Amino acid sequence: xxxxxxxxxxxxxxxxxxxxxxxxxxxxxxxxxxxxxxxxxxxxxxxxxxxxxxxxxxxxxxxxxxxxxxxxxxxxxxxxxxxxxxxxxxxxxxxxxxxxxxxxxxxxxxxxxxxxxxxxxxxxxxxxxxxxxxxxxxxxxxxxxxxxxxxxxxxxxxxxxxxxxxxxxxxxxxxxxxxxxxxxxxxxxxxxxxxxxxxxxxxxxxxxxxxxxxxxxxxxxxxxxxxxxxxxxxxxxxxxxxxxxxxxxxxxxxxxxxxxxxxxxxxxxxxxxxxxxxxxxxxxxxxxxxxxxxxxxxxxxxxxxxxxxxxxxxxxxxxxxxxxxxxxxxxxxxxxxxxxxxxxxxxxxxxxxxxxxxxxxxxxxxxxxxxxxxxxxxxxxxxxxxxxxxxxxxxxxxxxxxxxxxxxxxxxxxxxxxx
Numbered sequence: 001x002x003x004x005x006x007x008x009x010x011x012x013x014x015x016x017x018x019x020x021x022x023x024x025x026x027x028x029x030x031x032x033x034x035x036x037x038x039x040x041x042x043x044x045x046x047x048x049x050x051x052x053x054x055x056x057x058x059x060x061x062x063x064x065x066x067x068x069x070x071x072x073x074x075x076x077x078x079x080x081x082x083x084x085x086x087x088x089x090x091x092x093x094x095x096x097x098x099x100x101x102x103x104x105x106x107x108x109x110x111x112x113x114x115x116x117x118x119x120x121x122x123x124x125x126x127x128x129x130x131x132x133x134x135x136x137x138x139x140x141x142x143x144x145x146x147x148x149x150x151x152x153x154x155x156x157x158x159x160x161x162x163x164x165x166x167x168x169x170x171x172x173x174x175x176x177x178x179x180x181x182x183x184x185x186x187x188x189x190x191x192x193x194x195x196x197x198x199x200x201x202x203x204x205x206x207x208x209x210x211x212x213x214x215x216x217x218x219x220x221x222x223x224x225x226x227x228x229x230x231x232x233x234x235x236x237x238x239x240x241x242x243x244x245x246x247x248x249x250x251x252x253x254x255x256x257x258x259x260x261x262x263x264x265x266x267x268x269x270x271x272x273x274x275x276x277x278x279x280x281x282x283x284x285x286x287x288x289x290x291x292x293x294x295x296x297x298x299x300x301x302x303x304x305x306x307x308x309x310x311x312x313x314x315x316x317x318x319x320x321x322x323x324x325x326x327x328x329x330x331x332x333x334x335x336x337x338x339x340x341x342x343x344x345x346x347x348x349x350x351x352x353x354x355x356x357x358x359x360x361x362x363x364x365x366x367x368x369x370x371x372x373x374x375x376x377x378x379x380x381x382x383x384x385x386x387x388x389x390x391x392x393x394x395x396x397x398x399x400x401x402x403x404x405x406x407x408x409x410x411x412x413x414x415x416x417x418x419x
Contacts, residue, residue, distance in 0.1 A: 001172040003029050004060035005039040006052050008067035008077050009151055013043040021066045021156050028160050029064075033177040033226070034168070044068055049080040057144050062168060067151030069134040071113040077148060078137075082121035085141060089119050092126050095135045102133055127163045131155050138167055145171055177226050180233040182241050184221040185254040187405055191219050194248065201243045208240040217398040221248075253408060260404045261289040267411035268299040275407075276345030277303040278316050278337040278352035280328070281371060285400040286351065301345040306337065316340030316352075329354050331372045331383045335418070338376035349410075350376040353403050355386070357395045371399045373406055380417035382410060 005025050011017035019041055026036045037059050042048040049068075056063050068077030082089050095118035103110045117134040120126055127136035129150060136149035136159060147167065149159045186194060191214050203210050207227070213220040223240050227233040245252070253260050268275060277287050287303035290296055304315045309328050312318040317340040318333055326332040334354050342350025355371030362368035369388035374381050384406055388395045409415050 001034045001062065001168070001174065002037045002060045003034050003168075004037060004056035004063045006049075006056055006063055006065045007039075007041045007151065008044065008049060008065065009041075010043045010074065012041045012067070020153050021151060024153070024156060025064055025066075025160065028165070030224075031179055031181065032165060032168075033174075033179055044074045044076055046076060046080045046083070049077065050084045053081070053084055053146070057141070061143070061172060062145040062147065064164065065146060065148040066156055069117060069136065069148065069150045071111075071116050071134075075116070078116075078120060081139065081146065081148065085121070085139075087121040087123060090122050091115070091119050092135075093118075095120075095126050095128075098128070098135075099133045127159065127167070129155055129159060130162060131158050136163065178228060178230045178233045180225045180230070180237045182223045182237050183256050184223075184241075184244055184248070184252050185258070185260075186219045186221065186248060186251040187217065187253055187260070187401060189219065189248070189251045194219055194221060194251075197247045198244065201240070201247075203240055206240050207236050210240075216394060217401045253405060260401065260408060261293055264404055264408050264411065265290065265293040265296060265299065267408070269295070271411065273349055273411075274299050274301050274345075274347040275349040275351060276301045276341045276347045278312075278341035278350065279303060279305050280307055280312070280337070280353060281355035281357045282353050282396050282400045282403070283307070285396055286353070286403050289400060289404065301347045302341075304341055304344070312337060312354075316344065327366070329356055329366055329370055329372060331374070331385060334372035334374035335376070335381045335383055338374035338381055342376045348377060349407075351403055351407055352376075353399055355388075355395070355399055357392045357399075359392060369395055371395075371402070373399070373403045375406055375410055375415075377410075382406065382415045383418050 120137045124137040124139040132155045134150040209224045211222040225233040225236040306312045318336040337352035338350040358368035371386045374383045
């Protein structure tokens with residue numbers, strides 16, 4: 001089956017919002033063995049929506065449309081699709097009752113324009129939305145099918161496996177191919193260097209496709225094999241994965257859906273260790289990432305965001321003379337921040353980062369992007385220095401990643417204390 005994707009919204013065509021739905025949908029469809037032939041984005045304009053539908057229908061068996069199903073005046077997707085195929089709009093009582101029930105449950109004020117989310121083209125089959133008020137719908141147009149769902153990414157993520165994929169499987173029955181994928185997540189190696197490290201591997205002879213997907217500050221390498229036998233495809237993925245491991249193991253920190261913070265959290269929990277953070281240039285990003293992990297209270301004690309020199313002294317006990325002599329951005333200060341926050345929290349570990357995020361504040365000796373990260377335990381500290389080259393926001397993100405990488409390496413027993 002060939003599938004087209006159409007995302008609708010002025011926020012997409014103006015660049016105010018990134019279209020993450022298309023990439024999510026295409027990934028999910030590809031794993032199902034379907035071919036995505038075209039992806040398009042158009043604004044909230046009737047003529048643009050009609051033209052896009054006509055274009056995609058000529059190239060695909062089914063179209064998956066997201067966006068424009070809300071209650072406001074600019075949400076015109078349903079009306080445009082009905083008009084494009086000369087269909088009346090009709091209300092659905094079950095959908096309306098469900099939407100009103102959500103408003104009552106969450107004590108939201110009802111306004112009549114919300115009923116718009118329960119109106120569909122005549123002949124369409126409503127698709128229940130498990131996490132939002134706007135329902136989707138499917139519509140048969142000859143041999144083609146149009147499936148329309150809301151544009152909110154969290155709702156798309158739920159409706160794909162629970163409504164869309166089962167509907168497509170039923171509507172376009174075919175023997176599902178055996179598809180195996182394996183994702184390697186890497187840090188500290190540019191995409192070109194990842195590719196270069198694998199030039200001697202003949203993935204074609206293994207029947208495996210290789211994809212490179214930068215996801216700052218990480219690089220993701222995805223192996224995909226297709227076949228008629230699950231055992232065969234798994235073996236091909238295993239062989240290709242072994243080649244990747246052999247060449248890139250030092251830079252691989254996670255696989256599949258695993259994240260660096262998830263890996264760290266698992267190891268901290270397994271070892272029964274607790275941690276406290278002292279963050280300067282990252283401004284709480286490390287704490288945010290760790291506390292996004294369910295159950296983080298079992299290992300996470302506290303975080304001190306010590307942006308000023310005074311806070312480093314008052315909260316973490318870094319002596320003023322150390323800062324005057326070596327600077328707030330220095331390995332000496334980072335080490336004392338790590339040991340200081342560990343002592344303040346009474347934790348097994350203390351992790352600290354200090355740096356110059358930019359765009360100002362750099363010097364010839366310590367340019368913008370300079371960062372020092374330290375990890376302290378009862379035996380001493382481990383310190384790393386970095387020279388990042390990005391803008392302020394990305395310097396903060398990559399510094400938080402480097403800090404978590406250092407912690408992960410320590411938990412795997414791959415680091416040595418400073419002499």
